[in-house]
Amino acid sequence: MTMTLGRVAIALVALAPSIAPAHAAQPGAMVIRKASFGHVEVAATAVETALREGRAAQAAARDVLLLPHVRFGITARSHGKARWVSIASNGSPIYSWAFENTAPGGRPVPPSHALRHEIGHDLFIRHLVPSSREGQYGGDAPDWLDEMAAIAFEGTDVTAMRRREAARLARSGSLIPMDRFLTMVHPELTESPASAVASDGPAYRIRLAASSDTPRFYAMTRAFYDYLVARTGSPAVVAKLADAFRRGERLDAWVLARSGQRNGSASLGALDADLRSWIQSDARYAVATGSPNGG
Ligand SMILES: [Zn+2]
Incomplete structure (x- = not known):
């Protein structure tokens, strides 16, 4: 008798997920949808957004990280818990996201900005260059490469914003010099974390620009990524840099060898000059409407 009741209870529990979509109109009810990258389990109002962001992250994983078969889930984050x-039972990561996210001050954080970016960070560390030490921004790779992986996942709006910022910095001669950029600690890691973490929790790593260097660091990372894609002919330059890092190669030498600095006098100073002139020549960095003061 006891055994029979037990089976009924298990059967009901097992049915629950497949019942959920029928209650989709109810506020707070979760909808489960299969997707080419895995699945989403979010409120009905967030399904299209979650599917779109998941597909974009899947495409970036294939093109940027050379991970064509990566699988993951996206779920709604419940009340900060x-x-x-x-990690799902099949070993795939499940990303928990607050789709009604706001940064400190109530400013909404569009998923196209932050969710893809954070998935890029996770997949890079999970599959390409893991972290073996505490207290670093990302994995064992230099912070600029960790950040480049994530920035290469971003959507068109935020990409256009970063390019405008890079173009402005290039015009005013205030891009971060390459010798500093390639060795610097992520500016967000050097600041007090308490003021930098968004109100909805440190697990999300959505931060305010606590350091004045942060916008420059992101803009420089975007420009350097676009430049390397142009010079190597491949968006997968991030995966190739990760390969070189794992082989123990010097990444500055790797970059110099592929950036048109062919002779022995190749230097990071020459790379700075080449990056600046490339930015000036690339149509995506030609800002039609600069700031009134010329930036
Ligand atoms: Zn990042």
Whole structure:
């Protein structure tokens, strides 16, 4: 008798997920949808957004990280309890996201900005260059390469914003010099974390620009990525840099060898000059409407 009741209870529990979509109109009800990258489990109002962001991250994983078969889930984060990443029984990461996210001050954080970016960080560390030490921004790779992986996942709006910023910095001669950029600690890691973490929790790593260097660091990373894609002919330059790092190669030498600095006098100073002139020549960095003061 007890055994029979037990089976009924298990059967009901097992049915629950497949019942959920029928209650999609109810506020707070979760909808489960299969997707080419895995699945989403979010409120009905967030399904299209979650599917779109997941597909974009899947495409970036294939093109930028050379991970064509990566699988993951996207779920709604419930009341600040869930971790950002959990691992499903099949070993795939499940990303827990607050789709009604706001930064401190109530400013909304569009998923196209932050969710893809954070998935890029996670996949890079999970599959290409993991972290073996505490207290670093990302994995064992230099912070600029960790950040480049994530920035290469971003959507068109935020990409256009970063390019405008890079073009402005290039015009005013205030891009971060390459010798500093390639060795610097991520500016957000050097600042007090308490003021930098968004109100909805550190697990999300959505931060305010606590350091004045942060916008420059992101803009420089975007420009350097676009430049390397142009010089190597491949968006997968991030995966190739990760390969070189794992082989123990010097990444500055790797970059110099592929940036048209052919002779022995190749230097980071020459690379700076080449990056600046490339930015000036690339149509995506030609800002039609500069700031009134010329930036
Ligand atoms: Zn990042």
